[in-house]
Amino acid sequence: MVGLAAGLVELGVVMARTVWMQDGLLRRSFHTIWMIPLSNLLVFAIFGILCVGISRLAPGWGSWWANRSLATLAGLAPLIAVPGLSASAALVPSFGAALWVCPFFERPERHPLGVRIRQWGLPLLVGIVGLLGVIAVFNRHGLSVTSQPRQATGGTLPSKGIPHNVPHVFLIVLDTVRADALNPRTMPRLQEFARRGATFQRAIATSPWTLPTHATLFTGRWSWELGVGPDRGLDTTFPTLAEELSAAGYATAGFVANLVFGRAEYGLGRGFSHYDDEKIDLIEVARASSIGWWTASKLSRLLDRALALAGKEIRHPLEPGTPRRSAREILQRVEAWMDRQLARQPERPVMVFVNLFDAHDPYLPPPEAPRRLRNRDWMPEEIALIRDWIGHTPRPRLPDEIETARLAYDECLLELDDRLGRFLDRLEEQGFLKNAVVIVTSDHGEHFGEHARQGVPIFGHRQSLDLPEIHVPLVIVAPKRIPAGVVVRDPVSLRDIPATLGHLTGLTTLARTFPGRSLFETATGDPRDWNGIVGRRDVLAEFAPRVDLPVERRYQGGAEGTLRAVLEGDAMLIRREDGVEWFYDLAKDPEQKHNRPEPDSWSGQLARTRLRQQLSLLAPVSTIPNTEPIRPATKHAPNLIPPQS
Template sequence: MAPDLRAYARMVGAIGVAWAVLAAVVAPWLIRLGFSERGPRPLNEIFDGRRHRSIEYMLDLWQTLAIGATVVLVLAAIAYRAWLGLPEARRRALLGDSADDPPMGSGSLVLWGAWLGLVGGFVEALARAARHSVATVPAEGFYVEFLWLSPLSGALGLGFVALLVAAICTALGLRPRLHRTTVLLAVPMVYGILQTPGVALHAAAELLLAFGVASMVARACVARAPALLPRLRRSGGAFAAAVLVFLGIGLWTSPGWAERRHLERLVDAPDGLPNLVLIILDTVRSPSLGLHGYDRDTSPTIEALAREGVMFESAISTTPWTLPSHASVFTGEGNAVLGTAVDRPLAESFTTLAEVLRDHGYQTAGFVANPDYTTSASGIDQGFLRYEDREIDLRRLITDSWVTRQILDRLLAFLTTRHRIPLKDAGTVTEEALTWMDSRRPERPFFAFLNLYDAHEPYETPEPWPARFGPEPSTTWETYYYANLHEGERVIDAELGRWVNRYDAGIAFADYQIGRIMDRLASEGIADHTIVIVTSDHGEMWGEHLEVGHGRSLYWPSLHVPLVMRYPGVLPEGVRVETPVSNRHVPRTIGTLTGIAALQAVPGSSLEPLWSGAGLADRVPPPMADIEPFTTGIAPWWAPVNEGPMKTIVMGRLQYILNGDGSEELYDIVADPREERDLAEVDAYEAELERLRATLAARSRPASGAREP
């Protein structure tokens, strides 16, 4: 055997043995370890998304992938041997090598990729900022972190691609060429910029444009190669300096540094003001809480708070989706007045609870998990000195530019059905809040707001919580939702119960984290000097009216939310208020509890008459809610909201719904909480129907400039 052939055979043999060990021993061992509780946390998190799949399923999946990869490796070995057998001139001819396309060293190639990624990521961030300045869409918002995370993420992504290209060229005995590698690297860079929200081009047009711009950049680089390549080889220090600059921007704009700057300008707080903790459980409906008689132990902590304070049995949100309902809780305004939408954040003209408390010397901080409608782009952050809406860690760095996001998605797609960019769970949000409480200034009263997202689809919680109440689903949420709902096949089957298990687990996990907050307040000796309020932004439909989810109608399960207040010595203990109320009255009620005059003047009503027995309960108006049709295709075609704007009012035990097509519905929410019997056509309820209809009409036509009472 010829020496070069023997060397090649040894190399192929070594690679083959290594691959066999990896495929047959190491990978199955890692899969088993990932499914156990003994493995490293990152490994457990990777495989956690397939918990509803058996370990046998994942091992079979790996076996299939390994067989396919083995075939590819064998073909690659044959092709590589054939390539080495070609004459040098023939190889260069096949590659189209040209003297006009200067070669690059491997180090220069990797550095070139990192530079292109850095510049491309920064341009991507600027494009997002420009988009945000002319068309603010909260779910596609711009965050100041983009200015430094996107460049660093882009540098990491394209640097990695360049490293792979350099390795392949080395294996093939080739030298990378400037024009060819620049096109290869610049295409994903430009295409990633074109993926910025608001760029309305067909995917094919974006790809053609990316190739065109990349070719122009490559030609310009080749034309300046005599000056460019030497500078590139010496640019390592400049690149490191650029990275340090972006890291400095990140440090300066971090929540902690921003809070320190704001604290220096904060006025002194009057003596005796209580602390405030407001917890909004995203998407938690009252019927799924033990607090409201549910047969599962989902809310022991909230139940304990209710025993020590006031619970409102029939509280509702102003609308069944996140942004406007949060805005109502913070401003006291009704949904119709706020004008928020999927493409309209809360306007700065509205005064929020956090702004009033900040102006009275409170140290204010928000810790939120909803990635779309409670971020700083939503406007909910107004008045907070510190607002933590995005985790800044290695995971975020890896996924903050288009290039790295695509690489990570492709690598992890077969491993997990969970979000590629994991959501902040209640444990993370709580840990952020507790860490902040450790560092806050003790001489000041504080306001801490927490948004806990675990009961929102895709209903994800860390182990061992997902299976707490029974078997997990056998499908992904997207598969279930779109197959059973979006396409009109509204099948409510056994799989629904498995998703309810996950939903209930999310509630229980969030409740546990509330317990951690209460334990910390108690350990610091400030629990009795802190107002604690727990509510939700809206409910969730689980099969009622063949609906799953929220934001599609105004039925009771989508609006009925918990509302519990605890403030020992001021609020009575164990009071249950049956009168229906809106949770938009929270700011005005806090004004009563704190004595802050500015809060006593905000829209809404104080709920104090309902627990004090002062005979002034009629000052609290019956709650209303409404919803407008979505303009972005969020609601399925069959959703009631697509018929037009919907309104509802709740008085006593009756809920009246006025649909967009003019039809009416009436339900007894006490006797029929699932609203399975429409009373609108029942003669015995004709007078009640007319009373609710007239009240809703009167409340829906306020005088010009007037606000809902």
């Protein structure tokens, strides 16, 4: 009973923080509303068994200390959920409250209220938790208003039926996969599949992190138009792909491995008749509460030491990491949904969105994955390095540390590629690929020290608009619509994906609804002409860091202000909100080693002027606060660590 009561109080603290400090974004599963009380119940049950043992051994002082320890834990559980309040600071008031409360239950004859609580408290608490469970099951959107549907979709068939020969649509986003990952060493299956359609060698994400890029993929809008961020999801201003395809008669489903920014509460689930963004198992329930999370972290360290002493690889279910699900689990869920859909409505087209998270840090492939690039297990110090690769404070890395992290990243890519290849084989066997549009891309890349800011090498993403973070793979396969072996070298933006789907599906409603241009709008019937079909395109990327936070509280040091980048041909311009610019000639400098704020050649000056004009058209100055006159950057921050291949 004490555990459930403490859990409900902690839930109240979490909900208050969600409403008043996080704009209604829970940032975790909505099932948390019943998981937190159960997590506390589990922890208190274990601790209660220890207290009973102490009471039996020492009925006098042992019982006194056991009761007050349990009551102190009950007060500590909700207090450590308060932002900015440490466990040590919460311990004193918790113990003081325990000294005051315990007599109510130790001497019930002197406190009638204590008798009533002991009689009716447990049934009441169980009923409340059960009711919360029912609410969580029937409320898929959580508290955020941005996740509510823009229009009623429900996935029902339109009254006029579905147009003939409409293709299935598969949009697969490989989270945190760089463009150079598409090679025979790390992603051979995807590279082989890409030969069946079009490969875009210079595809640019609209942002260096997950939420804005996904929002653009679903709406065809630039990041500055959407305004999404950690505290603001995708609102209902613009329609989404899932909404429009549902209205056109598609059965729509989304499956997300990124359990932070991929959740429906951020608005990404809007329009899907089925959106799978939950991971519920015993471990997730156990560490749903603050006390449960703290206990799991301590047990994780004990398991690490035990496995290290036993000479085994330090991998176990309690190891820390970003909330995620493996590609194996996600794709099994996709296949199960598609099997059910085939059984119910075999003639109905499907639109399936899949987010796969295996390449995201920490770069640890599933324990069951085979070692493809090395013939031994990871050493304890290597596991520790990979787990804390990004860290909370920017720091230089040694070359051998970067090599270890990059090798681990490549292992994750190989496992991801293998799972994706098996899934595509399954689609082939079921006949889906005979009439389908398959798009495989990434939401952003990953830095491995190729560039630096403020004298600190950049690692991870959500740091800059340099190519390692925004240059992503893009493969589009559509039999009978796109010839095999197409390779496009011109820069393109992921913003044009919705318009491209409107073109390839033949649905005029999509073409009218979404801005941008189809990547194949100028294609002719001659396959030899397809490699040059793109031409000049609008290619814009944006990033607005939390510059109001000190560096040690940011994801990394990263950018010092809002950044915007435009590309055209081999020219690239990056501009910061205070007017500082970086200009690169990617034909001569593909790794962005040399900033050329004042190009020497006439052609370079013309390209820079054209990019400035394009940036002003794509992203009005009024959308950047405190814009100052343009001035070139005097010197690009030095590369302290050589780039890794």
